[in-house]
Structures are given as C-alpha cells and as structure tokens.
Amino acid sequence: MNISALAPTLAQTYGTPLYVYDFDGITTRFNQLKNAFRARKSIIAYAVKANSNLSTLAHMAKLGAGADCVSIGEVKRALLAGIPKYQIIFSGVGKQDEEIRQALEADILFINIESEAEMYRIEQVAQSMGKVARLSVRVNPNIDAKTHPYISTGLQENKFGVDIETAKRIYLYIKNSPVLEPVGIHFHIGSQLTQLEPIREAAVIVANLVRTLQAVKIELKFFDIGGGIGVVYSDETTIDPVEYAQAILSTMMGLDMTIICEPGRYIVANNGYLLTRVLYEKMSGARRFVVIDGAMNDLLRPSLYKAYHRIEAVERAGEPTNADVVGPVCESGDFLGKNVPLPPMQHNDILVVHSAGAYGFSMASNYNTRGRAAEVAIEGDAHRLIRARESFEDMIANESKYL
Numbered sequence: 001m002n003i004s005a006l007a008p009t010l011a012q013t014y015g016t017p018l019y020v021y022d023f024d025g026i027t028t029r030f031n032q033l034k035n036a037f038r039a040r041k042s043i044i045a046y047a048v049k050a051n052s053n054l055s056t057l058a059h060m061a062k063l064g065a066g067a068d069c070v071s072i073g074e075v076k077r078a079l080l081a082g083i084p085k086y087q088i089i090f091s092g093v094g095k096q097d098e099e100i101r102q103a104l105e106a107d108i109l110f111i112n113i114e115s116e117a118e119m120y121r122i123e124q125v126a127q128s129m130g131k132v133a134r135l136s137v138r139v140n141p142n143i144d145a146k147t148h149p150y151i152s153t154g155l156q157e158n159k160f161g162v163d164i165e166t167a168k169r170i171y172l173y174i175k176n177s178p179v180l181e182p183v184g185i186h187f188h189i190g191s192q193l194t195q196l197e198p199i200r201e202a203a204v205i206v207a208n209l210v211r212t213l214q215a216v217k218i219e220l221k222f223f224d225i226g227g228g229i230g231v232v233y234s235d236e237t238t239i240d241p242v243e244y245a246q247a248i249l250s251t252m253m254g255l256d257m258t259i260i261c262e263p264g265r266y267i268v269a270n271n272g273y274l275l276t277r278v279l280y281e282k283m284s285g286a287r288r289f290v291v292i293d294g295a296m297n298d299l300l301r302p303s304l305y306k307a308y309h310r311i312e313a314v315e316r317a318g319e320p321t322n323a324d325v326v327g328p329v330c331e332s333g334d335f336l337g338k339n340v341p342l343p344p345m346q347h348n349d350i351l352v353v354h355s356a357g358a359y360g361f362s363m364a365s366n367y368n369t370r371g372r373a374a375e376v377a378i379e380g381d382a383h384r385l386i387r388a389r390e391s392f393e394d395m396i397a398n399e400s401k402y403l
C-alpha cells in the first residue's frame with residue numbers, strides 16, 4: 001500500500017486527524033508469525049490493546065487469530081468481532097471480581113493470573129458460580145529485556161507476574177482446588193524487543209519450570225510466550241519471526257504443548273498511519289515549529305515514551321530544515337516529532353506519521369475536549385470508515401444529562 005499516494009484522497013474524504021490501517025499488511029504479518037510456528041500447534045492471540053477497533057479484530061478473526069485481552073471490555077470486543085471464545089485469554093495484574101465473573105461466564109480459554117491473591121479471588125468467584133476456572137500463571141523470569149523501562153516487564157522490580165518459587169506454590173494450590181484447573185504457563189518480558197537472547201533465556205527458565213511441575217503430576221497444555229516482538233520505527237534491528245519461533249521451540253524439547261504467542265505491535269504498528277494537516281508554522285527564536293491538527297491526545301507515544309515516529313510531508317518538495325512538529329494541546333510535552341526535517345509547509349499540507357498502528361488510537365483520549373480521530377481500513381484498492389470521528393455530542397453524552 002502506498003500511503004504517500006493515497007493520503008490526499010483519504011484526508012479529503014474522511015478529514016484529519018485520521019488513522020489509516022493497511023489490512024493486507026496485517027494479513028501478511030499475521031501469516032509470517034503463524035507460519036513460523038507451523039511445526040507445532042499454536043494460537044496467535046493478537047494483543048487487543050495494541051489496536052482494538054472492532055473491524056481490526058474482525059479482520060484478525062477472519063485470519064484465525066485468538067485474542068489476548070487485559071480487561072473484560074477487550075474480551076467483549078473480541079467476542080463481538082467473532083474471535084472464538086476458546087481462543088481468548090484474559091491477562092492483566094488487576095482484575096475486578098465482576099470482570100472475573102464475566103470471563104468465567106463467557107467460558108474463555110483461560111485466565112492468566114499474576115498473583116497469589118488473585119488466585120484466591122478467582123477461586124471464590126468460581127465457587128460462587130459453581131464453575132471451574134481454567135488458569136495460567138504469569139511467571140516473571142527476572143530477565144532484562146533490554147527495552148525502554150516503561151515497556152519492560154520481565155524484571156522482579158516490575159509489577160508483572162510472580163517469581164518461580166511463588167509460581168510452584170500457586171500451581172500446587174490450583175491443582176488441589178476443586179474449582180481451579182491449571183492449563184497454562186505464561187511469560188511476557190517486555191515490548192518492542194529487538195534482541196532474541198532475553199526471550200530465549202526466559203523460555204528456558206519457564207520450560208524448566210514446566211518440567212518440574214510435570215514431576216508432581218501437573219500437566220500444562222499451553223506454553224504462552226507473550227508478545228513483545230519489536231518493529232522498525234527508524235533504524236532498529238528486529239527479530240526475525242522464523243528465528244524467534246526456532247529459539248522458542250528449541251527450549252521445548254519433550255514438551256507436548258500448544259504454543260500461544262501474543263503479538264500486538266508486530267502485527268499492527270507498521271500497518272497504521274496517522275494523517276494530519278498543517279495548521280501553520282511559527283518561529284520561536286531560532287526554533288521552527290510546525291503546528292498540526294493532530295496532537296498527543298491522538299498519538300501519545302512521543303510524549304509518553306519519547307518514541308520516534310517518522311513524519312513525512314507527502315505533497316511538498318523543497319529544501320528541508322528541522323522543525324518540531326507540535327499539536328494544539330496545552331502541554332509542552334505535546335509533540336509528535338522533534339527535529340523533523342521538513343520542507344517549508346503551507347496551511348492544510350498533509351503530514352503522514354508512520355508506524356502508528358499500535359498503541360496509537362487505542363491510547364487516544366479526549367484531553368482538551370478533542371474528539372478522537374476517525375479510523376479507516378484499506379483492503380485491496382478499497383478504503384472504508386471503521387470508526388466515525390468523535391463528535392462534541394459523543395464526548396459530553398455522559399455529562400450533559402446531569403447539567
């Protein structure tokens with residue numbers, strides 16, 4: 001898909017700021033990963049939080065994906081989009097009783113637990129419903145994933161998962177509880193991972209734990225390796241899906257388990273774009289600012305993680321000089337790019353922000369009472385709206401009745 005060529009038509013048709021997703025590109029990425037694991041039974045459980053639009057999820061469903069969800073809202077989205085319940089997982093460090101109850105009611109594949117306390121809560125809820133809860137335990141292998149500290153999750157200092165000894169205790173308890181059933185084991189050491197070695201080390205630790213558990217007659221069916229495969233935003237080296245699968249499989253000698261992989265970013269990041277228009281330019285001393293109609297409420301990653309997104313002026317040629325690309329939100333942290341080489345820009349010129357398909361719209365907010373952007377899908381030569389631009393009325397709907 002040639003976004004540079006399509007951008008003017010899309011901006012004209014749907015307005016800006018606008019998220020655009022390449023569904024064919026999503027298919028390609030999904031199949032790459034699925035094929036990499038073809039030596040084993042596997043479920044590619046797409047991490048819904050990366051991009052949770054219902055049409056994106058329906059596309060995943062068509063491809064045969066499962067879903068990794070971190071709230072009951074995401075579970076409901078996945079079900080609504082047609083992802084089969086036996087391919088849906090519910091993860092996350094803090095689940096409310098009502099979320100646990102609804103997950104058990106929906107009869108999804110399993111719940112990933114992240115603490116002993118959570119296990120006891122689930123036991124109580126399951127007991128009160130007369131149901132058996134299928135569980136997996138998220139193990140924290142204490143591995144440095146070598147990624148940004150905000151998206152690193154596999155070290156003891158992070159809030160995620162339980163250590164090996166706690167995990168053993170938890171599995172023994174689950175095994176002996178009449179309303180709990182141990183079915184899986186899970187690890188996820190971070191996001192935007194660019195090195196294979198930490199993942200392999202984590203898999204070795206977790207596979208060994210599986211063998212220890214087998215010795216006490218705890219047989220797990222699912223080996224859940226989390227997500228986190230990195231993508232190219234600028235010049236990162238990334239993990240090859242085939243090498244990734246090989247590394248995981250090599251740690252699983254003698255284990256007859258279904259692999260679950262939970263990619264989010266890998267599938268959608270490079271298949272999404274944020275289209276914005278230039279409002280105007282201004283100079284502040286020697287500093288050049290290009291003010292656009294998109295902002296941190298549309299794409300938070302630059303403000304939150306100092307993340308880099310390539311920004312392209314698609315229609316205008318001319319000698320580029322560096323500019324900070326900033327939005328209208330009243331925060332100094334409101335920028336989509338710093339020192340971006342751009343030609344002189346005119347009012348209404350289009351800028352394409354690349355690699356915005358993951359953690360873009362799904363992190364968007366109404367800060368500054370800005371309606372969230374519209375979303376468009378492209379498949380083949382056709383484009384279609386998959387989420388309408390949020391109106392002022394949408395934004396105040398839950399408040400106006402109390403006025």
Ligand SMILES: *Cc1c(COP(=O)(O)O)cnc(C)c1O
Binds near residue numbers: 191226228229
């Ligand atoms: C966020 C998350 C993922 C997806 O991470 P990506 O970096 O987008 O692949 C997978 N599993 C769990 C448990 C997560 O929290």
